[in-house]
Structures are given as C-alpha cells and as structure tokens.
Amino acid sequence: MKTFGCQMNENDSERIVTLLRRQGMTPALSEDVADVVVFNTCTIRENADNRFFGQVNKLRERRAVDSQMRIVVAGCLAQGEQEAIFDRAPHVDIVVGTHALGSIVELLDRSAGEQHVIDVSNTSEALDPLADLSAEPTDGHKAWVTIQTGCDNNCAFCIVPQVRGGEVSRPFQAVVDEVRNLASQGVSEVTLLGQNVNSYGRDLTRRLRAEQTGPTDRGYLTGQVYVSGSIARIRPLFADLLRAVGAVDGIRRVRFTSPHPKDMREETFRAMAESPAVCESLHFPLQSGSDRILAAMHRGYRGARFFEKLLEAREIVPDLAVTTDIIVGFPGETDDDFEATLELVARCEFDSAFTFIYSPRPGTEAGGWRDRFIAPEVIAERFERLKHVTERSAFAKHRERVGRIEEILIDGPSKRDASVASGRTRQNKLVHLAGVDGERERGSYVQARIVDASAHFLHGEVLRVRA
Ligand code: 5AD
Ligand code: SF4
Numbered sequence: 248m249k250t251f252g253c254q255m256n257e258n259d260s261e262r263i264v265t266l267l268r269r270q271g272m273t274p275a276l277s278e279d280v281a282d283v284v285v286f287n288t289c290t291i292r293e294n295a296d297n298r299f300f301g302q303v304n305k306l307r308e309r310r311a312v313d314s315q316m317r318i319v320v321a322g323c324l325a326q327g328e329q330e331a332i333f334d335r336a337p338h339v340d341i342v343v344g345t346h347a348l349g350s351i352v353e354l355l356d357r358s359a360g361e362q363h364v365i366d367v368s369n370t371s372e373a374l375d376p377l378a379d380l381s382a383e384p385t386d387g388h389k390a391w392v393t394i395q396t397g398c399d400n401n402c403a404f405c406i407v408p409q410v411r412g413g414e415v416s417r418p419f420q421a422v423v424d425e426v427r428n429l430a431s432q433g434v435s436e437v438t439l440l441g442q443n444v445n446s447y448g449r450d451l452t453r454r455l456r457a458e459q460t461g462p463t464d465r466g467y468l469t470g471q472v473y474v475s476g477s478i479a480r481i482r483p484l485f486a487d488l489l490r491a492v493g494a495v496d497g498i499r500r501v502r503f504t505s506p507h508p509k510d511m512r513e514e515t516f517r518a519m520a521e522s523p524a525v526c527e528s529l530h531f532p533l534q535s536g537s538d539r540i541l542a543a544m545h546r547g548y549r550g551a552r553f554f555e556k557l558l559e560a561r562e563i564v565p566d567l568a569v570t571t572d573i574i575v576g577f578p579g580e581t582d583d584d585f586e587a588t589l590e591l592v593a594r595c596e597f598d599s600a601f602t603f604i605y606s607p608r609p610g611t612e613a614g615g616w617r618d619r620f621i622a623p624e625v626i627a628e629r630f631e632r633l634k635h636v637t638e639r640s641a642f643a644k645h646r647e648r649v650g651r652i653e654e655i656l657i658d659g660p661s662k663r664d665a666s667v668a669s670g671r672t673r674q675n676k677l678v679h680l681a682g683v684d685g686e687r688e689r690g691s692y693v694q695a696r697i698v699d700a701s702a703h704f705l706h707g708e709v710l711r712v713r714a
Contacts, residue, residue: 248274251299252289254504255440256322258391260287261382262348263321268383270352278306283317283355288324290406292606296324303336310338317341317358321348323410326367327610333363340364345396345411346371349380369412374464375421388656388690390434394422394488395441399449400507402534403544403613404574404605407442414443416451419470419483423491430497435690436656437492439503445510448483455481486518493522499692500656500673501525505532505572509547511556516563527564528675531557532572536591537584540577544613550591557595568598568644568674575633576605576626578619585629593636598644598674599703600637604630638702645700648676655693655707660685677704 250260263285264274275281286303289295303318310316319341320332326344333339340358343351344367358364373379377393384390397412398405426437441447451468469483470491485506493501501524506515508531519525531553535541538549548556561567573592575585592600604626607614655670655678662669668685670678670693680695695707 248285248287249278249302250287251295252287252291252323254391254438255393255396255442256287256289257385258382258393258440259322259345259348260285261385261391262377262380263287263351265381265383266349266352279309282315283319285319285321285351288320288322290324290327290410290608292603292608294606299324300335303339307336307338317355319343319351319355321345321351323406326410327406329367330363330365333365342367344368346376374467375417376415377417378421381425384429384434386658386690387433389436389438389658390429391440392422392425392429392437392492393417393440394503395444395447398442399446400443400547401545401612404577404608404611406608406611409610411442414441414446414450416441416447416449416483418451418468419448419488419491420467422488423470423495426492426495426498430495433497433690435497435692436500436502437498439488439492439501441503442505443507443510444503445485445506445512445515447485447488451483452481484514486512486514489515489518489525490522493518493524498524502528502675504530506530507547508532508553508556511560513559513563516560519567520564526673526675527567528570528673529560529564529567530570530572531560533591533595534572534574535577535580535584536588537580538587540580540584540588543579544577550587554591554594566674568676569595570599570601570675571595571597572601572603573633573637574603574605575630576621578605578607578613578616578621580605580621580629585633589633589636592633593640596640596644597637598676599641600633602630602633602637642700642702645676645702645705648672648697648705649700651697652694652710653678653697653707655680655695657683657685657688657691657693659689672705678707679704680707680709683709 248260248264250256278284288299317340320339321343325342332342341354342365346369347366350366354364354366395416397414398408399414469481533553536550653672655672657668657670661667661679668680668683668688693709694711695709697705697707699706
C-alpha cells in the first residue's frame with residue numbers, strides 16, 4: 248500500500264488495507280515482493296502526480312513478467328484522470344476512484360479475466376458513505392476519523408471539489424460510535440478529518456428539513472442531543488460534534504483538520520476551550536495576505552477578517568498553536584500582493600506554515616489563467632523570503648516553550664536514534680526525549696520539561712512516565 252497526499256488519503260488507505268486483510272491478504276514488506284500493489288494517489292499539485300507516475304513506472308518490468316501480480320491505482324488522481332491513467336501507465340490493472348473504494352475486492356476479482364478494470368462511479372445513496380468501510384488504525388493509540396467527505400467551496404486553485412465531489416457529512420451518531428469503538432480498542436487520540444470540517448452538518452440539516460429521513464434515522468443523523476427538538480430547530484454542528492467526541496470515555500486528545508476560515512464560528516472556539524480533550528491546536532489556512540488575491544481565489548474573507556478571527560481564537564482558547572497554508576505565485580500575484588502576504592504572515596505569528604508554490608491544475612478556474620502565470624524565478628525568490636518569515640515565527644514560538652512542562656503522547660522511537668523517543672505535545676509540537684524507550688512507551692502520556700528548541704522540534708526531559 249503506497250499512500251500519497253493528505254491525512255484523508257491515509258485514512259482511506261487504512262480502509263483499503265482493512266478490506267484486503269478481510270480477504271486474507273497481509274501487508275508486504277516492499278512493492279518488489281507484493282502480489283498486489285495499491286497506489287492511493289493525490290493530485291493537489293503537479294509534483295504529486297509526477298511522483299506517482301515515477302513510482303508506478305518502476306513496476307513496469309516486473310509486471311511484464313509477472314502475470315499474477317496486480318497494480319491498483321486508487322484515490323484523487325485516479326478519480327481525476329480516470330481511463331487516462333491506463334494511457335500513461337498501461338501496465339496498471341485497476342483504476343478505482345475516491346467514491347468506489349468499497350468495490351476494490353470485486354475489481355480485483357474481475358481483473359483475473361479483464362485487462363483494464365475501472366470504477367470511478369459515485370452512486371452511493373447510503374446514509375453513511377463510509378458505513379461498510381471501516382479503517383483499522385495504523386497506530387494503536389492514534390486514529391483518524393473522517394467526519395465529512397468532499398468540498399462545496401470553489402477555491403480557484405483547488406482540484407479537490409472535482410475529485411472528491413460535494414460535501415457529505417457522516418451522521419453524527421456514526422462518528423461518535425466510531426470514536427467509542429476506537430477508544431474501546433485503546434485509541435486515546437483522534438483527529439477528525441474533512442476538507443472543510445467546520446461546515447460539518449450543513450448537508451445533514453438540509454436532509455432533515457427535506458424530511459427525507461424517518462424518525463429512526465433522525466437520531467442517527469443528528470446524535471442524541473437533537474432527537475427531542477422540533478425539526479425546524481435541528482442543526483447538527485461541528486462544535487457539538489467536538490464536544491460529543493471529546494466526552495467519549497478514554498479519549499484524551501481530539502484534533503481536527505482542516506477548517507475553512509470563512510466558516511469558522513465563535514461556537515467552535517468555545518467548544519475547543521470548554522472540552523478538555525480538544526487540543527490547543529488549530530490549522531487555519533490563510534493562502535494569501537492580499538485582499539485582491541484572496542478575492543481572485545474566492546476564499547470568502549479578507550486579510551483583516553482572517554486576522555480578527557485568529558485573535559478571537561487565541562483569546563478564547565488559551566495557549567493555542569496555529570498553523571497555516573500559504574500559496575506563493577498564484578496567477579496575477581504582484582510584488583505588492585506578495586508584500587501584503589509577508590506583512591500579514593509576520594503579524595499572525597504562526598507556529599508553523601506549509602508553504603506551496605502555485606501549481607496549475609487542469610480543469611480548475613485559475614489553471615486557465617495562463618496569461619497571469621508568474622515566472623518561476625520570481626516565485627522561487629518569493630518562496631525563500633516567505634520561508635524566512637515563517638521559520639522566524641516558528642522558532643520564536645518554539646523558544647517560548649523552553650522551561651515549560653508539557654504533556655507528551657509518545658509515538659515511538661525517533662527515526663534517527665532508537666535511544667530517543669518522539670512524541671507530540673497538545674499543541675502538536677514534535678518533542679524528542681532522550682533516554683526514553685520509544686518502543687515500550689508507545690502510546691503513553693508523559694510529563695516532560697522542554698529544555699531546548701529548534702524551528703522544527705523541541706527537546707524534553709521526562710519528569711514522570713505514564714502521566
Ligand atoms: N497549487 C499549490 N498549492 C495548492 N494547494 C491546493 N491547491 C494548490 C495548487 N493548485 C494547497 C493549499 C491547501 C493545501 C492543502 O494545498 O494551500 O490549503
Ligand atoms: Fe480546496 Fe478550498 Fe475545498 Fe480546501 S476548502 S479543499 S482549498 S476548495
């Protein structure tokens with residue numbers, strides 16, 4: 248199983264693995280010995296596409312001599328390119344889109360007698376599109392929980408609505424039940440996933456109002472909180488879901504990603520502050536600091552409004568860490584636009600920022616604005632300047648942690664040094680702990696004093712194991 252892209256894809260890969268395990272398959276050590284290689288693809292930027300084609304092409308020779316082996320291409324690029332995947336990589340056996348993961352076993356069966364098998368349909372009418380697609384978590388102590396699929400926005404740069412479809416919220420009770428089930432298996436941290444998590448429930452409200460559902464479904468769709476209310480007042484909201492998930496026995500940490508700044512409401516910040524399990528960590532994607540570019544992107548907010556919401560979040564949720572996404576070189580971005588981004592980013596003092604070079608995506612609105620594309624050397628220079636500003640604030644934020652005592656959830660041994668354990672604070676900062684057996688303490692909570700900081704991680708000394 249090879250996964251590209253975001254956490255949503257990681258979670259989908261867990262579903263695929265769970266489906267294949269039920270068929271008696273076991274994960275292979277490498278693609279060189281696997282009977283079935285599944286690529287779960289991403290197409291958010293061109294380099295994601297290229298990395299996938301590079302990797303799948305490496306299997307061409309082996310596939311040519313191994314008639315039993317199967318190559319499956321799943322996910323966003325599969326949904327976007329459809330049959331065209333076979334044109335560029337004819338040795339691929341199966342293409343399965345983002346809505347059809349559940350048919351993967353049937354497609355493997357079909358591919359015994361057919362050369363190129365494809366399912367990119369989106370026909371599910373089920374109340375919960377993921378009902379039959381459970382995901383066993385890869386880590387025993389942490390799990391992703393998809394609460395919503397697709398996106399109803401139309402950011403001019405973004406391919407996601409094309410390849411993931413419109414927003415579909417999973418029923419409130421289905422999410423809470425899944426979290427309960429995970430907690431009963433020892434999971435203590437969940438991350439709620441969606442393309443636009445804080446518009447969670449908008450479509451459920453529409454479905455309820457259209458009375459497409461019977462009374463039994465109603466409780467399932469909205470959770471117990473709303474069952475007794477009149478239908479006109481029923482409004483399952485992300486803030487309620489945060490509280491409900493945070494109240495599940497055994498859950499010590501709740502995270503979520505990603506919200507859209509335009510839909511971020513005070514009630515969500517309140518739920519974060521008032522639910523002890525919900526972590527002090529917020530991913531808040533700015534994209535640009537120029538009002539002109541934000542408007543061209545159709546982001547639905549101006550820089551000043553974003554900043555106000557950020558201040559509100561920090562006021563309501565004490566000790567909040569905020570991360571962001573920024574795109575450099577969106578078509579038409581002038582020097583002044585970029586200066587506005589630098590200025591706002593500096594003012595926001597993000598804990599960290601994911602910075603991306605704009606990548607034209609076929610079929611998106613901005614992908615057609617060729618006459619406004621920015622020269623690569625201009626973008627490269629802007630990118631470096633932006634990185635300087637974001638790293639400065641990341642480092643400053645990390646330095647502020649030195650001397651503090653933090654709760655750390657241990658993820659395992661550090662990748663570089665087995666005598667060091669790595670984990671995350673509630674603010675989601677990576678901490679290395681020397682002299683801790685990461686293998687043994689995987690999944691435990693420890694108290695540690697932060698003793699040193701760099702721009703990307705912290706060093707801590709454990710005070711108490713199993714906090
Ligand atoms: N080019 C560059 N970055 C992009 N993103 C989305 N689409 C593009 C694109 N075409 C970035 C946005 C988003 C993050 C997940 O990826 O910043 O928030
Ligand atoms: Fe893309 Fe905007 Fe949807 Fe995020 S919210 S996935 S940026 S369209």
